Amino acid sequence: MHDHSRNRLSLFDLTMIVIGLVIGMGVFRTASDAAKASITPGVFFSAWLVGGVIALCGALTYAEIGSRLPVTGGYYRIFAKAYHPSVAFAVNCIILVSNAASLSGVALIGSEYLSEALFQESPGDLGKSLIAMASILLFYVVNLLGLRMSSNTQNLLMSVKIGLIVLLILAIFLPGVGTAPMGPAAATPTGYAWDDYIGSFGSALVAVCFTYGGYQQTINFGGDVQDARRNLPRGILMGILLIIALYLSVSYSYYQIIGFEDLKNARGIAAIVAGRVYGETGQFLFSLLLFLAVLAYVNVILLSNPRVMYAMSLDGILPRAFARKDGKRGVLTVSLTVYAFLSIGILFFLDTFDKILGFSLFLDSIGMAFSAATLFILRRKGVGYSDAGLYSMRLYPLLPLVFISAYVFVAWSIARDSPGTAWTAIGVLGSFVALFFLTRRRHTTPQASEEWGLDE
Numbered sequence: 001m002h003d004h005s006r007n008r009l010s011l012f013d014l015t016m017i018v019i020g021l022v023i024g025m026g027v028f029r030t031a032s033d034a035a036k037a038s039i040t041p042g043v044f045f046s047a048w049l050v051g052g053v054i055a056l057c058g059a060l061t062y063a064e065i066g067s068r069l070p071v072t073g074g075y076y077r078i079f080a081k082a083y084h085p086s087v088a089f090a091v092n093c094i095i096l097v098s099n100a101a102s103l104s105g106v107a108l109i110g111s112e113y114l115s116e117a118l119f120q121e122s123p124g125d126l127g128k129s130l131i132a133m134a135s136i137l138l139f140y141v142v143n144l145l146g147l148r149m150s151s152n153t154q155n156l157l158m159s160v161k162i163g164l165i166v167l168l169i170l171a172i173f174l175p176g177v178g179t180a181p182m183g184p185a186a187a188t189p190t191g192y193a194w195d196d197y198i199g200s201f202g203s204a205l206v207a208v209c210f211t212y213g214g215y216q217q218t219i220n221f222g223g224d225v226q227d228a229r230r231n232l233p234r235g236i237l238m239g240i241l242l243i244i245a246l247y248l249s250v251s252y253s254y255y256q257i258i259g260f261e262d263l264k265n266a267r268g269i270a271a272i273v274a275g276r277v278y279g280e281t282g283q284f285l286f287s288l289l290l291f292l293a294v295l296a297y298v299n300v301i302l303l304s305n306p307r308v309m310y311a312m313s314l315d316g317i318l319p320r321a322f323a324r325k326d327g328k329r330g331v332l333t334v335s336l337t338v339y340a341f342l343s344i345g346i347l348f349f350l351d352t353f354d355k356i357l358g359f360s361l362f363l364d365s366i367g368m369a370f371s372a373a374t375l376f377i378l379r380r381k382g383v384g385y386s387d388a389g390l391y392s393m394r395l396y397p398l399l400p401l402v403f404i405s406a407y408v409f410v411a412w413s414i415a416r417d418s419p420g421t422a423w424t425a426i427g428v429l430g431s432f433v434a435l436f437f438l439t440r441r442r443h444t445t446p447q448a449s450e451e452w453g454l455d456e
Contacts, residue, residue, distance in 0.1 A: 008225060008226040009225045009226065009231075009235075010226055010231070011226075011231045011234055011235050011238075013235075014225055014231060014232070014235030014236070014239070015235045015238045015239045015242070016239075017239075018059065018215060018218065018235060018236055018238075018239030018240065018243075019239050019242060019243060020158060021214035021215060021217050021218070022055065022212060022213070022214040022215050022239070022240075022243050023162070023165070023214075023243060023246070024106065024211070024213070024214060024297060025106045025109050025110070025161075025290070025293065025294055025297055026106075026109075026207075026210050026211035026213075027165065027211050027246075027247060027250055027251075028109060028113070028164075028269065028270045028290055029109045029112070029269070029353065030207040030208065030210055030211045030357075031207075031250070031251050031254050031263065031269060032254075032263055032264065032265070032266050032267070032269050033204075033206075033207035033353075033354065033357065034047055034048070034204040034207040034208055034251075035204075035254075035255075035260060035263040035264045036264040036265065037200060037203035037204040037206070037207065038200055038201075038203075038204045039192055039196060039197065039200040040192075040200075041255065041260050043197060043200050043201050043204055044204060044251070044255070044260070045248065045251065045252075046201065047201060047204035047205050047207075047208045048208055048244070048247050048248050048251055049244065049248065050201075050205065050208075050406075051205060051208035051209055051211070051212045051247075052212065052240060052241075052243065052244035052247065053402075054209065054212070054402070054403060054406040054407075055212040055215050055240050055243070056236065056237065056240040056241075057399040057400070057402045057403040057406075058215055058216060058368065058372065058403045059215035059216075059218045059236045059239075059240060060232075060233060060236055060393050060399055061372050061375055061393070061399060061400045061403055062215070062216050062217075062218045062219040062371075062372070063218045063232045063233070063236060063391055063393070064375060064391055064392060064393045064396075065078060065219055065371075065372075065374060065375050065378065066218065066219035067228060067232070067384065067390050067391040067392075068375075068378045068379075068383050068384030068390065069081060069378060069383055069384060078219070078371060078374050079091050079092055079370065079371065079374070080315075080317075081374070081377075081378075081383075082373075082374040082377040082378070083370070083374075085436070086433050086436040086437065087370070087433075088317075089317055089432060089433075089435075089436040090429055090432035090433045090436060091366065091367055091370050091371070091429075092312065092317065093432040094363045094366060094367055094425075094428060094429050094432060095363070095364075095367045096305060096308065096309065096339070096342075097342065097346075097363060097428060098360050098363035098364045098367060099301060099305050100305070100339060100342045100343040100346055101343075101346050101350070101356050101359050101360035101363065102210075102213070102301075102360050102364075103136070103297075103298060103301045103302075103343045104132065104136075104343050104344075104346045104347045104350070104356050105210075105353055105356040105357060105360060106294055106297050106298070107132035107133075107135050107136055107294060107298055107343075107347070108128060108129065108132045108347070108353050108356065109290075109294060109353065110131075110132065110135060110290065110291045110293075110294025110295065110298075111128040111129070111131035111132040111135070111291075112128055112267050112268050112353075113268050113270075113271055113286075113287040113288075113290045113291050113294075114131060114287065114288075114291045115127065115128055115131065115268075116267070116268040116271050116283075116287050117271070117283075117284050117287035117288055117291075122267075125351050125352050126351065129347050129348070129351045132347055133344050133347055133348075135294070135295060135298055136298060136302075136340055136343050136344055136347075137340070137344070138295075139295065139298045139299045139302050140302060140336065140337075140340035142299065143299070143302050143303060143331065143336055144331055144333070144336060144337075145329065145331075146326070146328075146329030146330060146331050153296065157293045157296040158296075160289050160292070161293045164270065164286065164289060164290065164293075165246055165250055167274070167278075168250050168253050168254075168270060168273055168274075169246070169249045169250055169253055171253055171257060171273055171274075171277040171278075172252065172253045172256050172257065174277060199413070199416065202409055202410070202413030202416070203413055203417055205406075205409070205410055205413065206357065206358065206361050206410055206413055206414055206417075207357065209361060209364075209406075209407075209410055210357055210360065210361055211247065212243070212247075213364065215236075215240070216368070216371070218232075218236060228390075228391045229390075229391055229392075232391045233391070233393070233394075253273060254269055254273060257272075257273050257276055257277065258272055258273065258276075268287065270286055270290060271283045271286045271287045271290070274286035302336065302339065302340060305339050306332045306335035306336040306338075306339050307332065307335075309322045309332070309335040309338070309339065310323050310325075310332050310335050313335070319439075321334045322334050322335045322338070323335075346359070355418075355421060358414045358417070358418045358421040358422075359421050359424065359425055361410060361411075361414060362411055362414045362415070362421060362422050362425040363425050363428065363429070364407075365407040365408070365410050365411035365414075366411065366425075366429060368403070368404075368407045369404045369407045369408060369411075372400050372403050372404050372407075373400070373404060375396075375400050376397065376400070379396075
């Protein structure tokens, strides 16, 4: 008999995984978007706090879904279990498009920081888009050649990212720092109605939810945690609370050092803070390190999402061409090519971070609401009740209802602020539903076979 518990995730492992999944590049950019949307500093900080609570509700919801229906990396397969194949197909496809939009947005964040470091004058939206496209193309070629950045490189860049956040937080404790002029503009304004506060909060929450994304991948760890009933909720709670503390602290640092009004239109905010605290050299190094961290993210997304497309192709959800694999290099040539050029296409049509943010989050909101709702279906069907190690959340159905309602509110906020973006996203969803019925030959429901050949 083998001791399988040795291979299971401990409480500490799970907490670190949650932090690693959530802390991406958004915090180095979206604080500016959240500030711009906020009519008062109170709205700004409330959005960061509430965003964390939403993330906690979501992470616990996905942990139970994963515990009831364990899947190996096949996030999309949950949909096929719960919905009509056309809905499963459409929602799975928009999640892939949303991930591509997120990749484009993060590449754009990197190009902003690189532009700040290399150019005296801003190259403008077109110039920044071209730099972002070039970074995606670079790692498309790297992956096409079968060259993989090692996990050690990824871990090093993750450490750099955390280190930069800590330096930004520590900056407010240095002498002579944290004294940005408040001025009358930053004082709490009067004369706003309740609907002004609700509208402002909703717009700020769009940027914040983008920054908190990633916790949905806890769906993949339900069956791999030691003493899941106790450790899953504790690990997720500890991870999300640490992330909330980090995000609130770094946002407070931006607020104190840059000033609330200046923060609204600032670009390369982390580099600005570094410049004011650590001088020109600090600003240059921050910009360069952040661009490197962005490249690592681009590489990971280009490595992981084509593998999902490959799995969907093997299950008959996407055409067989997406399963085409280069035998010598083990590269998913068609899936990788389609995904890379989808990301570049999004940058071509949505050339600013604001547009990409709205488009990505609107699609994400649909995917989140549909995926979280599968928990009600799984519970009603009694899926997983026979499993002795099942994790079952407390405060059901409150937590998934809070989570779904929050993302409906985020979608409404995007539709109110940018109706064109919302209609474009709805059009993309509708076209995938139509595509399902137009191309329907033998769309099969995913079977129980786990042999996807993805674990080499």
